[in-house]
Amino acid sequence: MVRASRTFRLAPLVLAALIAMSGGARAQNSRAELPIPSSVDDDLTAIQRLFTPPAPPRLTLFPKLRDELHDLPPFLRDSSFDIQARSYYRDVVTRAPGGVTVNEAWAGGGWLSFQTGRLFDVVSGGIVLYTSLPLYAPPGYDGTQLLLPGQLGYDVVGQLYGKLHLTDDLAFTAGRYGYDTPYLGPNDTRMTPNTFYGYSLIGSAGDDSPDGPKFVYGAGYIASIKPRNANTFQSMSRAAGAPVDNGVAVVGGNLKWAHLYIGAVEYFCQDTLNIAYAEARYAASLPFDIKALLSVQYADQRSTGASLANGGVQFATNQLGAKVDLGTQTGILTLGYSTVAPGFMMQNPWSANPGYTDAMILSFQRAGEQAVMAGASYVFTPLGLDGIAASVFFYQGWTAAAAGPPTVEHEWDFEIDWVPKIGRLSGLSLRARYGTAVTSQGGAMTTINEARLILNYRVHLY
Template sequence: MTQRQGAAPTCGRLLLLLWLVLAPGSLLAQGINQSEPLTVHPRQSLTTIERSFALPTWGEATLFDRRRETLPETVPAFFRDSTLKADLRTYYRDKVTTGTQPAAVTEAWAAGGSLSWESGKLFERLHGGVTLYTSLPLYAPEAYGNTGLLLPNQSGFAVVGELYGKVDLPLDHTVTAGRYTWSTPYVGRQDNRMVPNTFYGYMLTGSQEDKGRDLSVRYGGGYLATIKQRDSDTFMSMAQAAGAPVDRGTVAGGAVLTWGPASIGAFEYYTRDILNILYAEGSYGAEAWPAVEAMLSIQAADQRATGANLLTGSYFSTGQLGVRLQVGADPVMVTAAFSQVGGGAAMQNPWSNNPFYTDGLVLDYQRAGEGALLLGGTVNLRHVGLPGVTVQLQFFDGWTTAAPGGPLVESEWDVTVDWRPQVMLPGLWFRFDYGVAQTWQGSSYTRSNEVRAILNYRVRVF
């Protein structure tokens, strides 16, 4: 085992950190919600398009749930109906890359999260909110930076990531302006580190529902001028975040239609002289036979340069197609997925997670011309005396002949363990990830080992 200068071996340090994280009394140092917990039900394993225009919800503890009942009726609804939430998180990440090139290490342990206040409604129409995000280093050697948990130099930060106002319009429409979070395939929270992406701009969202036909549609669109990325305390233009040396905003919009067990949606993102992205996805879930659920999902994206081609200096065009099948019979679910990238260029995800099914813990399998296969299984361990514990094992295999440098092959094994003690401690969620990835390209070989340990605690103060 390689030992880093001035530090204990990775395994020993990790065990010590896990003990500190799980030690009694540590809840007050824990963190905000990260994506969604594991599930063994295909219909609950929502696709990227199905999560659009919705925030992650996985439960929370409540301290003063009867506060409103104790307030005088003369208190304006703007204050009486307000909410205060603390999303706390501690996160350890360690990635070691070895091979034909010199070894590279990124490592940090951070604590922080967010404190958010949202008002009640003024004149039954106007409301708003503010969210303070912070990430502070607990263990962060300067030489091992760029973990995404802190600033690139391993410094902590605090930032008002959300400061917004809303106007509720007739027919279930809302206008939001200011700093806020978006949840769409290519403009999203990317909440897989300490704090999420947030955006500055304005948007109109709406929804319509026909309960009799089990039919609903959610839609929205707007203009996003800037983004605060997950490892930053400043906002930059959407174009700069994509890698272009100019200030440009992004116009985005889309809709999601759900009809019984089926859903379909599409989103468009346009940044003048930079990039245009079109994304579409559909899924259908059914009960294959008693107690067995199945879900088939298909996704496609098209990316291309626009106008003056300021992103790369020349025109490019590429795309990606993906398909996923999930079959579950509680407490087990199996997953198989495949994706293919066009040969023109690699796919880009400058403002969100990679939305494709074949996104691994270490690698994203989005190189030019890359085909990727995913095989995985998820099991809930409550039947063996471990309630709230879910384990997932995934294998990825990718290959391409169009990558710069010649033909390339890469593979990855990922293990994820979730623990959610919903009865004893609602709002608590612990996740452990381990991934090992290997890449071969001619005489070059790279191996990456990554460990993540995250403890989230969500509490609604009132």
Template sequence: MRHDRDGAEKGRADRCRRRRAAAALLAAVVAAGVAGEAAAQGFQQAVPIPSTTKQSLTTIERSFNPAPPPALALFPDVHREMQDAPAFFRDARVELNLRSYYRDNVKNAPTGATVSEAWATGGWAAIETGRLFGLISGGAVFYGSLPIYAPPDFGNTGLLKPDQQGYAVVGQLYGKLHLSDSLDFIAGRYLYDTPFLGPQDNRMTPNTFYGYALQGSLGNPASGPAVRYGGGYIAAIKQRDSDVFVSMARAAGADVDRGVGVAGAVLTWGAASLGAIEYYAQDIINIAYGEAKYGVDLPFGLDGALAAQYADQRSTGANLLTGSAFATDQFATRLQLGYRTAILTAAYSVVDPGFAMQSPWSANPFYTDSLVLSFQRAGENALMFGLSYDFTPIGLDGIAAGIQYFNGWTSAPAAGAPLVEDEWDFRLEWRPDWKPLSGLWLSARYGLANTFQNNVTTRTDEIRLTLNWKVKLY
């Protein structure tokens, strides 16, 4: 009888999920239409599907690199009319990022079904001044997320607070000291983008940080070698579904207040890149990360890119994270072949058998990260195969799709009993190449994951529907 009840519960959960998915899809279509009317007035989770291997940036390539400004300005005349104003006002930027997000995660385990579901709306508004006396500027970013549909019993989606309540927070409030045209000192609340300390912007709002840093660049990437570099001390983090800042140590899981020292650099030269970053938290953890990538043009209109990454993690000082010393590492490599706007991807990763990998202040930066599973258990080997295609050349402007398959396995004692897990991910998106809708990004994703351990299979289905529209007012 128990098995019959469990099966019935799973069946009901599956039926509910399908009904919710259909309703959410309809809602997303309606929301897209509303956004289009208003306008007439990033293969990783946080970035769009790339059209070529050159656009498929690794996490190290994005490090210490400010995001490009939105392409669409709603009121361009305002900027032109301020050409004679002081630079502090003339060069100011005001940007909006409007976001609507539906997420439904259903986990079917032998003990029953667990559901996390919400539909939220919000995003952020940002303002950054021009330079005062050619030396100082500042900015602020206000973030918020409000529930549209948020059943109280289905929390922990990451779109809202764990109890399904909305939130609002000044996530960035910073000042910049411009030591030169290519060297800035930044202090306050700010967003940094590095492999193990980054925005993890795959929910409603990103991680942001409190601290200070020096960021700069040398050389010209268009004509020869160029270096971007950065370093500083980060004391606290506002996690993506929170409205408060907590110390970096507490965010990692230690019952103490500690910050993180960060230093690194990225060298780019044509189609090649090489970078390394070090993160050190006293008595908590040390993370060393390195990554290299090389791209090449091949015969018959093909192009390719080979990348490799490595991270070493170990406890430091008093071992306050786990109470005892630990050390682990992970290596991964990725090969991509492109033809016109199609990209075929294969990747492999392996984790040290002694301890699982940690990602306390960012998304998982490894190539085998998927929609549901991270494939970072102790001793886990993982393979990934993917295919993506941008349909613009055949007349479907801005539409792209992708499919990925992941398979992982480990028999390391630190991971428990021998385990095998796999996942299929599907993705469809639209980024219209039409000026009134420039900056609009609609995305639909579905993941199906299975984990087999101790003769038990756990299945997880996840649906994500997002509408993202980024513009600048002037």
């Protein structure tokens, strides 16, 4: 208890220091890697982000520099240089039958990104350098995943790629790159995201208007991954726990038609894991200015070939989830449910957990586990507090599957965001999160309390 009280006395001091830095990137959310939404339309699920590049920064520091490049070839004239600075404090206190464990660190860093224009209107490229440096990292409290083991800083060329633009809507990419799909994605909830080495063909067809229809599709072979808290790449199969070096073949697509989204993705890694994921969501307007959003997802996972990620033992499992959002003005009420097959727990070796009941601390993906979720969020702009938002979510899970002793677990998550959209603050975001989780398994109880303070600042240089 003494250690925990010291941590929360320290937290306000860290928060003040974060604000004083005035440099960090857009805050990340372990549920959606996005700020708290102001409407149900902004509550993006994994399938909506499929093969879609991130939105550009809102702020350009030197807009006149673009005019000075006007007479240069498009390869340089259309280039861009972005800065994403990040400051991240994480404190986790775990009380289990074996004792108390503390993980704590404060890191600073982020990444620099340079992207060229097109050469001969066909070829372009880019590079992204990532770094994470210890600002406060007690040696005895290692394990936050903000730094390397031993509380050490790191830097890495996480992206280094070339693009062949076959048409305006179709591009072939080779090299180190960032992808965003349900089970192969950035998992950007620490200092730096997952990035990947491989080859892909990504395109789109249809109407860009709100009513669509528009189809986004992609296929590729991903050989290796740089995990979010690492400075080296490893094969996709080793990241999944198999002692061989195999990559992942990926193919998928997403159709948007007015208020309907429907999509699917397939992942295959030889002798390791096969994942099939499908999701649909539909938005509708109800009386009294209420907007409703219904989302349904299904994932099937099974071992492949020699099943080397599970010691040669074959397995198969699946998870079904559903979520309903009800929103009015800038407030949203969210209800969700998920269930996992009893034979085996779900796996997420190459991404965050895309499940609707994924919480800040617990994933609710045990074999046979059912989970419910209820939450509410509100953006305070109508009250004159522009850019400030808050949310609270509760999760409850339970399972009596033969894969382990009966388990009951629950979690409360609280969050406050500040995302100003004025002047030079328009690239800034500050997020404070606190979660508390309790797991009771076979009569043994484990309690986890976690605090996060994240400051982000993302801008174009020109």
